Amino acid sequence: MRIARTFVDARRNGIAVPDYPGTLPTTLAEAYAVQDDALSLSDAEVVGWKVGRINPPIDGIDRLSGPIFAGSVHDQAEPPVGMPVFADGFGAAEAEFLLRIGTAPDPAKTQYTMAEATALIDAVHVGIEIASSPFPGINSNGATATISDFGNNNGLVVGAEAEGWRDGDVNTWPIELWINDEQIGAATAAAMLDGPFGAARYLFEHMAQRGIPLRAGQWISSGAVTGVHQVAIGDRVEAKFDGRFAVTCTIKAR
Template identity: 30%
Template sequence: MSDEKRTGGAADVLWKAWTSGEQIAALPDEVRPRDDFEGFATQLAVGGHAGPPYGWKIAATTAAGQAHIGVSGPLPGPLFERFRHEPGDVLSSDGMHMRVVEAEFAYLMGTDVEPDAGPDEIVAAVDRLHLAVEVPDSRFARYETAGGPQLLADCACAGRFVLGPEVPGWAEHDLSTWGTAVWINGERAATGSGGNVLGDPRNALVWIAEDLRRYGRGLRAGELVTTGTTTAPVPVGAGDEVRADFGYLGEVAFRFAG
């Protein structure tokens, strides 16, 4: 079987699970990605079903997150336009398996990142910073044992995403020490800081720009990069009201349908 047929076949299986709400134990042997490169190629093929992406997410930016899913480092994944939401929206809770939310910082790129750009140039390519909440999900019944290549194929557990307000003067703030909290139904459920994201959300941005080079890709102007959870993932369920609090930078609030 050709590489193209393998990745296309894996993408078909994943998209069927995504849209049906059913979970799978693993991808069939004949299409299961054998390494990270096949996993990444599969997530690009999933885009043929899901529609246009508008940026990237980063999974497992904490040591605890990496240990939980058995990987040695973070994983990149696409953000699909069809699963994008705004604060105040009511998100469907149907077919939601992981049932967690994550408070995150997200960068909007103002210019393309050149292939040889260093860390300072990557950060300088940012136009804006936004507050955000990711609602990750997986098509695997036991995503924590699926392994890196299959998780990459599964779009690094991409799900729904709520893009919050822009942060004026973002470059003046030390996000590595910036406190965050997640409130569920009016009660504080978790606290954290930007330092939980590879030490600083800027580090996560640099990481994904450099990692995408392995796959012949790069960050482009207009793309959003959400950098990973600042708190432990917070459990949620149908009917829950969610508020991610970033102090005086602002907040992101929405709820799930009952």
């Protein structure tokens, strides 16, 4: 509980955690136990879940999850919305497909086909995930550190709906991440395991196993397509999708 309380207090007060606040969890179960403790201490509404990659996999599991809280999700705006990171912690931006749950999954169902998972999604948007933690070493201490601090999530910027996502294959869309007008990364979702709908399938199965119900209207941040790109205060971030859609934000201090 000490680890969870330290991270919750640090996030609430906007302060850094220079060193990991306890013994680093050695298993995914231990890490999610810390996340569960932190959720019990937080009074913020969970409005979605981020999915990230575990590379290399741990015990055959190649993805992780963490909550997205109310107040941290913003629509694309002009001028670009300022997204906060912990100035003395870790901060990064990620180009992602954002999936919205249209039908709540059966909490007792623990296995899904891709078609079954996709059928529960009612919208797909282009977006940016802001990854940030009070602990500056979160991204260099492995998946269990990430999981233990809410999956390293600190918000979403929701862009336009990805037109044609039902009929086309968003996995083939070229995606770029730009910081301060310099291209930092480029890739397609085909390179990220089984793509954004695979992330949804993982999340539905994972949350059923944890006994945490999902709700219609919640977002799924489906994973960094071009990588996890560190940002600094004052940076301007732009994610470009298929040459047709763009999402922008600026980075400010928490």
